[in-house]
Amino acid sequence: MRRVYALLLALCCALAAALTAAGPAQAAPQTITNGTQFTDTSGSAVHAHGGGVIKVGSYYYWFGEDRNSDNTFRYVDAYRSTDLKNWEFRAHVLSQSSAAELSTAYIERPKVIYNAATGTFVMWMHKENGVDYTQARAAVAVSDTVDGSYSYQGSFQPLGQYQSRDMTTFVDTDGTAYLVSSANNNYDLNIYKLTADYTGIAGLVANPWPGGHREAPALFKRGGVYFMLTSAATGWSPNQQQYATATSPAGPWTSWKNVGDSTAYGSQTAYVLAVQGSSGTSYLYMGDRWGNSFGGTVDDSRYVWLPLTFPAATSMSMSWSPEITVDTTAGTITGTSATYNTLIARHSSKCADVPNQSLWQGAAISQYTCNGGTNQKWWFKDLGNGYYELMGRGSSLCLQENASNVTQEDCTAATAQQWSVAASGSYVNVEARTTGECLDVSGASTADSAAVITYTCNGGTNQQWTRGT
Numbered sequence: 149m150r151r152v153y154a155l156l157l158a159l160c161c162a163l164a165a166a167l168t169a170a171g172p173a174q175a176a177p178q179t180i181t182n183g184t185q186f187t188d189t190s191g192s193a194v195h196a197h198g199g200g201v202i203k204v205g206s207y208y209y210w211f212g213e214d215r216n217s218d219n220t221f222r223y224v225d226a227y228r229s230t231d232l233k234n235w236e237f238r239a240h241v242l243s244q245s246s247a248a249e250l251s252t253a254y255i256e257r258p259k260v261i262y263n264a265a266t267g268t269f270v271m272w273m274h275k276e277n278g279v280d281y282t283q284a285r286a287a288v289a290v291s292d293t294v295d296g297s298y299s300y301q302g303s304f305q306p307l308g309q310y311q312s313r314d315m316t317t318f319v320d321t322d323g324t325a326y327l328v329s330s331a332n333n334n335y336d337l338n339i340y341k342l343t344a345d346y347t348g349i350a351g352l353v354a355n356p357w358p359g360g361h362r363e364a365p366a367l368f369k370r371g372g373v374y375f376m377l378t379s380a381a382t383g384w385s386p387n388q389q390q391y392a393t394a395t396s397p398a399g400p401w402t403s404w405k406n407v408g409d410s411t412a413y414g415s416q417t418a419y420v421l422a423v424q425g426s427s428g429t430s431y432l433y434m435g436d437r438w439g440n441s442f443g444g445t446v447d448d449s450r451y452v453w454l455p456l457t458f459p460a461a462t463s464m465s466m467s468w469s470p471e472i473t474v475d476t477t478a479g480t481i482t483g484t485s486a487t488y489n490t491l492i493a494r495h496s497s498k499c500a501d502v503p504n505q506s507l508w509q510g511a512a513i514s515q516y517t518c519n520g521g522t523n524q525k526w527w528f529k530d531l532g533n534g535y536y537e538l539m540g541r542g543s544s545l546c547l548q549e550n551a552s553n554v555t556q557e558d559c560t561a562a563t564a565q566q567w568s569v570a571a572s573g574s575y576v577n578v579e580a581r582t583t584g585e586c587l588d589v590s591g592a593s594t595a596d597s598a599a600v601i602t603y604t605c606n607g608g609t610n611q612q613w614t615r616g617t
Contacts, residue, residue: 494612
């Protein structure tokens with residue numbers, strides 16, 4: 149009996165060792181909801197704002213900003229995932245205590261690249277004094293392991309003469325590394341070649357768009373074409389993203405072309421990630437919906453991730469999807485198609501509305517004159533059980549029935565967020581699953597800002613709705 153036990157124990161140990169050596173299993177496809185604040189595997193908010201991703205082995209490592217309540221630097225955080233949805237917090241890889249000049253600072257847009265020749269991971273970032281934006285410096289930190297503690301190497305202005313604000317890094321297929329950063333008060337976008345160890349600036353390669361006033365650069369290569377994706381410089385507020393192309397980082401580069409809608413779907417470029425798998429390579433736009441743009445802080449920011457498509461070798465497009473499905477094993481990224489409807493009350497001809505275009509959880513729904521705003525548009529997401537979630541186009545939050553009102557909240561598929569739609573002549577009743585009550589305009593009021601609630605279904609015209617387009 150002891151021999152059998154010993155044999156079984158040996159087999160188990162061998163199997164465990166083999167699984168450890170093989171690394172994580174292949175990742176299954178995952179659906180990611182857009183415009184939300186992601187959480188890690190422990191349930192805490194993911195603070196990787198303005199960040200970038202590097203793949204090491206089977207894992208994607210995501211680095212980004214984790215700030216104090218006054219928006220000053222606290223940490224650069226590192227997370228890892230095999231499927232781009234389930235993120236495991238790994239470490240605060242850089243902190244205020246990492247160097248004296250980081251005790252009060254702004255550290256923005258950290259990007260990590262790997263130098264195969266030196267075996268070193270190199271982090272580049274934008275550094276300011278924590279009070280204003282007069283320093284305009286680049287900063288460097290290094291580590292022997294991807295998610296280990298990074299040793300701060302200091303900050304400087306490139307070549308001792310150029311401002312450096314929003315930035316990104318890029319390693320070409322030949323191993324040459326580049327830094328792209330905004331200079332001249334964001335009116336120039338400089339492209340630098342890095343030194344062989346990736347920790348310094350070897351020279352200025354190009355300033356292709358002098359006076360262009362661009363920031364938030366993301367540089368990537370598809371086939372033999374280099375794409376530069378940027379935003380305009382409008383502070384925390386989103387704006388029209390534009391891209392240019394070239395056949396070399398040194399150029400010549402094309403002029404800027406618009407991509408996406410006029411606000412990049414309420415976001416700003418952080419990074420473009422190539423996801424390579426058995427079916428090819430897809431490109432993921434990673435954007436920040438900055439909390440400061442809707443009355444919060446950086447740590448209130450949400451993430452907007454969208455697939456990039458390429459109608460031609462040198463053209464790029466980006467469309468909104470409320471959800472994306474990512475298959476890192478196959479290398480595919482697809483957006484969920486959604487039709488958005490207004491909900492127009494029969495008695496008042498006014499729309500169910502999120503007041504002031506709020507993006508905050510807990511905002512109470514009311515009726516307001518229909519105006520075509522994204523805060524009046526709803527995706528009836530079919531849950532496959534006879535009920536729907538009603539997800540706001542502007543906020544990516546869901547209608548939720550409460551005891552005294554209806555609010556928008558993080559979508560959880562809770563029964564309080566599930567609704568059925570029943571015909572009422574040429575109109576519909578929207579009924580709450582929890583109580584069976586109908587979506588109702590309180591007191592049958594026809595006034596703007598009258599509360600939308602749930603109430604016992606009674607056939608009233610204030611409970612009858614048109615699903616408009």
